[in-house]
Amino acid sequence: MNQKRLKVKKHQRSVQLKALKLRRKRFAWLKSKNRSAIGRNIHQRQFDDVVKQALHLTVPTNFSIRNHPDEAFMFIARLKNIANHTKTRNVHISLRNCKYISNGAIALEKSGFFNFVYGNVSEENKQTINTIVQQGINVVEPEIIAPLVTQAMKSVWGAPYRNQRVQSLLIELMANSVNHAFKTKKDRRWYLSISHDNDNVSFTFIDNGQGICKTLNLKFLDKIKSLYLFSNTEIISAAFDGKFGSRTKERKRGRGLPNVKKCFSENYISNLVVITNNIYYDFKTNSTRKLKYEFDGTCYYWELNINCISWNNL
Amino acid sequence: MGIKYKLHIMEQFVKISKDFSPTPGARYKTDGKFSGEEFYNNILKDKFRNSIDQGNILIIDLDGTYGFATSFLSEAFYRLATDFGPDNVWANIKLISTEEPYLIDEIKEYIYDAQVQS
Secondary structure, three states: OOOOOOOHHHHHHHHHHHHHHHHHHHHHHHHHHOOOOOOOHHHHHHHHHHHHHOOEEEEOOOOOOOHHHHEEEEEEEEHHHHHHHHHOOOEHHHHHHHOEEEOOOOOOOOOHHHHOOOOOOOOHHOOOOEEEEHHHEEEOHHHHHHHHHHHHEEEEEHHOOOHHHHHHHHHHHHHHHHHHOOOOOOOOOOEEEEEOOOOEEEEEEEEOOOOOOOOEEEOHHHHHHHHOOOOHHHHHHHHHHHOOOOOOOOOOOOOOOHHHHHHHOOOOEEEEEEEEEEEEOOOOOOOEEEEEEEEEEEEEEEOOOOOOOOOOOO | HHHHHHHHHHOEEEEHHHHHHOOOOOOOOHOOOOOOOHHHHHHHHHHHHHHOOOOOOOOEEOOOOOOOOHHHHHHHHHHHHHHOOHHHHHHHHHEEEEOOOOHHHHHHHHHHHHHHOO
């Protein structure tokens, strides 16, 4: 019996010695290579390996769709390029150089995102009522949007009032994305991010479809004009004025975009910006500018604040 | 008699926020929940037919919802006008919209769109 125990103990000791030797060997190897993995646990080492094999991208210093659209869309174009033209699924995105992320920058800002980031993140960024991304696939989601809108009203007006115009606007945008923005009927996604900054709430709505310029119903003559005479700027401006019908060519259709403009012009929302294809359209200044990098899709940004009209209906 | 009278009155009244949904959606059933198509097929069509059969006016209350998309209203009322005729529809409905009065004119437009199209 004792002999058996001795045998087991001897075996255990040899296993321990082997493990110790391996650890020493690895430590010596890491030291010789000057690796940073010394003292890191297995999960951290696995993460390091993933990062090593991943493609690297650096978020621009000023990551803001509204204020620095060229930088932001260059980054997005690179990211899309990786997704569309490479087989790798691992992309390492570094925020090291990033000094400013605006409210509308693909919902990466002060929100739950930072709970998953390594490094120093201030407490105020960890606890927030912001909606990082509300995503919809192939359908309109009025039930999910309604409490988000009332929460926005609470931030601005102090109570969870309804806001029929903003709710209506969001349904129009979701329906546009689902019905018109994409070539195929599969995987039609839209994303909404809402950022609360005291009594100013900003909304960013994005779809990655074809963009407004490519999805309008242009009559034959308008098509010819758009090819040779009209710029994308004129096309976008005319689309929001309701001068083109819907792609479905039904008389009852094509009121979505004019309704967006009406919502802004009647002061139910403020600071409306629409970015689509290579156009940046600022409704406040009624001006457009051409972007260096084309954005395949449509991005709407607007704010809700105390200067906007509200009925205060609970 | 009193109960019968109450039921009779109830049949002539549609409050969208209570009888259908406080969060109406977009145009078609394929767009997602609570679409204009669903509202027309499940509620509006039958209510309007019953009210016409009984020689009454259908009262439609638009207040109390979180908000309407134009596509929801245009689908529901365009279909109604296509099936029953625009003049007949406009003469036999009464719209209540104290929160968003402009919706009444919009709905009238959708109803008479059907006439132009046909």
